[in-house]
Amino acid sequence: MYASMHENDALCAARALAQRATAGPGGHADTSMLEEQVCAEAGLWETTAARRALDQSRGDAAHAVSMLRVWAATQPHVQALPVSPDDVAVVRRLSSAYPRIPGGQWLGLAPELISRQLNWTDDDGPAADRPELTADVTAATADAPTRAATPRVRDLIDIAATVPSPADGAGDDPARTVLTPPYSRANRLAMLARGETGALVALAALILGRRQEAVMVELTVGVAAIRISHPRTGLPCAAAEVPVTEVEVVLDADVDGRPGLATGWGASLGRVERRAISLALLDGAMQADGELREPLTLDEQTVVAATDGPATNGFVEHLRLPHYASFASYLANVAGRTAS
Amino acid sequence: MTPGPQRPSTVAALAAQHGRPEAYAYLDEDTKRNVRRAILKALAIPGWQVPFASREMPVARGWGSGGLQVTLSLVGPNDVVKVIDQGDDHSSNAVGMRKLISESAGCAETTSTTAATIIQSRHRIPELDLRADQLLVLQVPHPEPLRRVVPADVAALVHHAERDYTPAWLDLYDAEARIGGPRTAADHPVLVDGARLMSPSPIPRYDVLRLNRRPHPILLGAGRRARLTALPPYIDVAPLAFEDSPLDPEHAGAPCWRCGSTQTYRVLAERRWCCSDIDACRVRLEATTP
Amino acid sequence: MTTNAVADYNDRAPLVPPEPVVSVRRLAHRFGSGCDRCIDLTGEAAGTNRCCACGSVVAVYDASFDIGPHEVLGVVGESGSGKTTLLRCLHLDLTPDSGSISVGGQAINRSTVVMVHQNALAAGLYPRLAAESNVAERLLGGGARHFGEIHSRAAELLNELGLQPERHTDALMTFSGGMQQRVQLARALVDPPQVLLLDEPTTGLDPSVQADLLDVMQRVTEALGSASVVVSHDLAAVRVLASRIVVLHHGRIVEEGIAEQVLEDPQHPYTQLLVSSRLT
Numbered sequence: 001m002y003a004s005m006h007e008n009d010a011l012c013a014a015r016a017l018a019q020r021a022t023a024g025p026g027g028h029a030d031t032s033m034l035e036e037q038v039c040a041e042a043g044l045w046e047t048t049a050a051r052r053a054l055d056q057s058r059g060d061a062a063h064a065v066s067m068l069r070v071w072a073a074t075q076p077h078v079q080a081l082p083v084s085p086d087d088v089a090v091v092r093r094l095s096s097a098y099p100r101i102p103g104g105q106w107l108g109l110a111p112e113l114i115s116r117q118l119n120w121t122d123d124d125g126p127a128a129d130r131p132e133l134t135a136d137v138t139a140a141t142a143d144a145p146t147r148a149a150t151p152r153v154r155d156l157i158d159i160a161a162t163v164p165s166p167a168d169g170a171g172d173d174p175a176r177t178v179l180t181p182p183y184s185r186a187n188r189l190a191m192l193a194r195g196e197t198g199a200l201v202a203l204a205a206l207i208l209g210r211r212q213e214a215v216m217v218e219l220t221v222g223v224a225a226i227r228i229s230h231p232r233t234g235l236p237c238a239a240a241e242v243p244v245t246e247v248e249v250v251l252d253a254d255v256d257g258r259p260g261l262a263t264g265w266g267a268s269l270g271r272v273e274r275r276a277i278s279l280a281l282l283d284g285a286m287q288a289d290g291e292l293r294e295p296l297t298l299d300e301q302t303v304v305a306a307t308d309g310p311a312t313n314g315f316v317e318h319l320r321l322p323h324y325a326s327f328a329s330y331l332a333n334v335a336g337r338t339a340s
Numbered sequence: 341m342t343p344g345p346q347r348p349s350t351v352a353a354l355a356a357q358h359g360r361p362e363a364y365a366y367l368d369e370d371t372k373r374n375v376r377r378a379i380l381k382a383l384a385i386p387g388w389q390v391p392f393a394s395r396e397m398p399v400a401r402g403w404g405s406g407g408l409q410v411t412l413s414l415v416g417p418n419d420v421v422k423v424i425d426q427g428d429d430h431s432s433n434a435v436g437m438r439k440l441i442s443e444s445a446g447c448a449e450t451t452s453t454t455a456a457t458i459i460q461s462r463h464r465i466p467e468l469d470l471r472a473d474q475l476l477v478l479q480v481p482h483p484e485p486l487r488r489v490v491p492a493d494v495a496a497l498v499h500h501a502e503r504d505y506t507p508a509w510l511d512l513y514d515a516e517a518r519i520g521g522p523r524t525a526a527d528h529p530v531l532v533d534g535a536r537l538m539s540p541s542p543i544p545r546y547d548v549l550r551l552n553r554r555p556h557p558i559l560l561g562a563g564r565r566a567r568l569t570a571l572p573p574y575i576d577v578a579p580l581a582f583e584d585s586p587l588d589p590e591h592a593g594a595p596c597w598r599c600g601s602t603q604t605y606r607v608l609a610e611r612r613w614c615c616s617d618i619d620a621c622r623v624r625l626e627a628t629t630p
Numbered sequence: 631m632t633t634n635a636v637a638d639y640n641d642r643a644p645l646v647p648p649e650p651v652v653s654v655r656r657l658a659h660r661f662g663s664g665c666d667r668c669i670d671l672t673g674e675a676a677g678t679n680r681c682c683a684c685g686s687v688v689a690v691y692d693a694s695f696d697i698g699p700h701e702v703l704g705v706v707g708e709s710g711s712g713k714t715t716l717l718r719c720l721h722l723d724l725t726p727d728s729g730s731i732s733v734g735g736q737a738i739n740r741s742t743v744v745m746v747h748q749n750a751l752a753a754g755l756y757p758r759l760a761a762e763s764n765v766a767e768r769l770l771g772g773g774a775r776h777f778g779e780i781h782s783r784a785a786e787l788l789n790e791l792g793l794q795p796e797r798h799t800d801a802l803m804t805f806s807g808g809m810q811q812r813v814q815l816a817r818a819l820v821d822p823p824q825v826l827l828l829d830e831p832t833t834g835l836d837p838s839v840q841a842d843l844l845d846v847m848q849r850v851t852e853a854l855g856s857a858s859v860v861v862s863h864d865l866a867a868v869r870v871l872a873s874r875i876v877v878l879h880h881g882r883i884v885e886e887g888i889a890e891q892v893l894e895d896p897q898h899p900y901t902q903l904l905v906s907s908r909l910t
Contacts, residue, residue: 099428100609107432116398156611210488212523252523259523294758301493311564314400318481321403321433325426325463325616326526328607329544332590333525509770510756514763516777518799582777 033111034061036243036270042068043175043194045242045269062196072175081227081236082170085148088244092221095153096323097250101218103150108221111273112320144223153218154248154263160334161260163253163287185283192282193268197275198309204278205312206296207285208319209305213252214281215327216319217263220246221271244269247276249319252330253288259334262288274317281316365412365445371395375413375568379559382570387532388500389483394566399437404462406563407479408437411460414475415445422449422456427464427605427617434462453619463526465547467604467620472555472573478541483562483569485529485539505537508580516585528587529580537580538569546589546605551577599624650696651857652720652738652825657693657729659715662686672880674900679710679880689715691881693729697825697857697874704872704889705861706904711878713861720859721745721827733824733857744818745827748834750802750810757803761813762788764802768820787816791846808839815850826851828860832867844870865905869893877901 035050042050042065049068057063092108095101107113171186172179174194179187192200208214224244227236246267253262264284268275296302306312348354351369355361363369371393378392397405415421423438425431429451437460442449450456453468462479470476489507490496499505508529515523522528526542530551540548541560551558551571558571571577579587592606594613599621606613615621660668665684672681672688679687690712697703705713718724720731722740731738747753755764765784774780788798791812802810811831818826831847832840844867851858851871860871868875868889875892877885877900885898896902 098609099426099607102610110432112400112403113432113436116400156608209482210491212488213525257518259519299492301491310396311401315402315481315564317400318402321462322426322428322431323463324607324609325544325605326542328616329546329590330525332592333521333523336521336588336591506767506771509775510759510763510767513766513770513777513780514759517760517762517766517781582780583775585777 031059033272037061037197037272037275038064038068040269040272040275041065041194041196042072043269044068044072045240065196069175077176078228078239080239081229083224083226086146087225087227087238088147088222089144089225090147090150090220090222091144091243092219093150094216094219094320096216096319096321097153097218097327098156099322099324101151101153101156103145109271111271112317147220147222150220152248154250157217157250157261157331159331161255161258162250163255163260163262165263165287185287188286189266189279189283192279193266195275195279197272197278200278200282201274201312201316202306204281204316206302206306207251207281208315210294211251211285213250213327213330214284214319215250215323215330216277216280217248217250218246219273219276219320221273222246242269243271245271245273245276247273247280249277249280249284251281251284251288261334273320274313277316277319281319362444365415366398366440367395367409367412371409372413375409378568379410379413379570382559382568383557383572385536386571386575387530387536387538387569389538389567389569391566392568394563397563398440399433401564402481403433404437404460404479404563406561406566406568407460407462407477408441408561409563410477410559410561410568411441411458412445415441415447415458417446419445419457420448420450420455421445422451422453422459422619423461424459424464424466424617424619425462426607427461427466427615427620429618451619453623463542463544464605464616465543465550467615467617468623470554470556474556476556476558478543478558478560480539480541480560480562480567480569481564482527482542483539483560483565483567485537500536503535505580508537512580512582516582521585522581522587525590530577531580532571533576534578540577544590544605545579545587548579549587549589553577596621599628649698651699651701651734652697652859653730653732654696654720655694655730655732657716657719657726657731658688658691659719659724659726660686660688673882674880674884677880679712688881690719690726690878693876693878693883695876695883695886697859699857700852700855701874702851702858702860702872704868704875705859705878706863706865706868706875707878708863708904712881713863713878715881716878717745717827717829717859717861720825738825742824743827744823744825745829746811746814746818746831748811748830749807750814753814755802755810755814755817758801760799761793761802761805761809762798764813765816765820768817772821783820784816787819788813790819791816791850792842806839808835808843811843812846815846819850819854822854823856826854826856826858828858828862828871830862830864831860831871832862832864840867847871865893877904 031054035047038050038054038061039045039047049071050064053064053067057067093106095105166185168184168186171184171190174191179191222244224242225238226240226242228239230237244267249264250261251264253260262284264280266276266279266283268279348357352363355364374393378390382388382390394406394409397408399405399408421438421441423434425434438449453466456474458475458477459466460477484496486496486499486508489511490499512522515521526544527539528545528548529537530540530548532538540551553574553576555573557573560569581587592613595602596604596606596615597612598614601615601624604615607616662685664686665681667683668681668686668688671683672679679689681688693716705716707713719726721743722738733742751757762784765787766780769780769783785798789795793809793812802813828847831843835843848871860868862868872889875889876883879900885892885901892901893905896905
């Protein structure tokens, strides 16, 4: 432990020690999802930079996120055009609310199918057990339908009254503006979209435990083509292709004293799906209860449950399982109450 | 493996002697013993949540690990296992679990309700009535029926011990007064033997109304929360309801487009109503088709 | 005080009821470790509750009184006089160091006492549930399982207490403080307790609603037949509600008597100070 904060021999020795440690061998683990998570938390899509940051920080994800943000702040900023739904190629699409949806359910690269049993056999190579995964996700998009061509599952839910979502504009970039509360919904979403994954999941699990009903209406993993205006001609041209996971959920809510639904929406860079699911749950919860919101007490039970990683992660991700039988029951109840 | 001079003291050691180093049906003996004892206790106190040492399973927590541990603790080589999710045998998670069970237990698997000896299910009860020799295992996300009115576990335990379910009745009263009926859709709490309040898992009301006095045991496993509840055969199970306001089942918008039934539990798929229990629908269709 | 008032009083209730519902004998409670000089160093003569030798606070000392059926006892005194401690002992929130409280000849227990709090949350009511649900809770706790019957009874009680029918299903937290107290009173009426405690009923309320609330409380205390205690530093409220008054000063009862007598012709200098400072 070096307690000195002044330049002196102790500090030099500590630096030398840190330098030597980073030169270690490490391994050749496939860290694609960790890279995507680091990019999402940094708010910057560049997986090679994420890999480098992870390497230089010896696998410390939080440190790597900081490194990426520091680096991003030094890069020139170009205003991108809003992403058009025609420019988003959908590579995975699920709904837990209905067994079949117009446009179909596609598993795509399903993270839940990756086995949880540790495989010690190395003869087939580490890639054998995993589904075909390319770091370059754009290879899969050749014949994928666009978001524009794929109807939204939420439009199927017409039977229940929904809490009206506040209409606000495009929002600001948290990397370039200081956002202060009270936040518009767009700004809140922007800030949370760069949130630390564990924190998002822990809060979302707390919400799930308290709700009557929570159903994932649609999960879409797409590749968005980002366009910028050409510096000379001004025509929009593609500058990057970024994978984005978008999730919409519905939660139970009282609408004018009758049972109804509140929709929540969340999107994250990359394909760490529990981020987008958590963001959607948080968004939905903040709209659902209005003034009758129950406060959250931090007692022993809540704290222990919220910090149990496998439990909270599993619980939040289990929204990807089909829920259509129980959801149909909720809708029937809502319809009955509205009619009475 | 060379057999030692003394007899093996555990099943695992015996299995290892015969070239099977993995535990039978995936779970080690200690876990199986813990789960079986919890099941016996739960059957002796119907509706009471019995804690058990829920293990990390290859299925994530919240994905049915509890139900899976119950099945794996009870399955034998002569069993025939069926696993359904929302009533569908072919849902990817159900398929994964069925394979895990049948491979690790060396038993047969089926999609037919009548041919199965153990049926593990998420969110539905099979619509073909089960016989006394069959076992139903349900996957439970929230075993505590008081979770929304008494969030603290310790306080809820006191309510159960004293059989004081006033908070649940109050919640039901408030909903009845303000919206004309309960807020719960699936997972409506039930009173077991007139005394103990239990969560039946997120089955629709249609299924809640079919729990009463069944000839077979029903076991409910919650892996993430590590609790087990059980309903022994012929136990009284009634939904929590006021005397003058009985629970109504769900009403579907149209008959099933496949088998034509108006009596089954149906869901909407691409704007068409169809039975959620796939096997029962198939049986009905075969019975009506010449 | 006119002779008519005395005659009215004699018709109403005797000075010492023959069969008291509540008997409090030598109630004493101290906060702190205490020493053998606490009693001497506190009280009226010392002019303080706090023992200067050990720092303990003798909140209540040697309090004795009886309350008969249909009687309302007012407990008055300034802040820090011991009113709250006395109330907490009566509500069994606090076990007194010494002394006894008996109800109907037996030791007091929770099931026989109901307190109407200043704020509904402290009373254990449910702010997010409907007003009628808060009343229904007592019926449900008693085993009622017929919705129609519970609903009629709750509605009847709320109507009696002046809550409009169209508001019965509104969340309790949407009502004003005075209306929330009426809901508490409705709850008490479900199953009349032997002892009813009213904690600062008019404090924090708009003067315009105080009169109505007091009127309602008066009707309720008469209807219940319980022995009631109203603790307040609002003498006007106590005058309306109470038949008898005890005056607390530094933890001791310094005066006791018929309400009108004590308030119009106070004997003790502290009571005189209290009354004169409240003249409006």
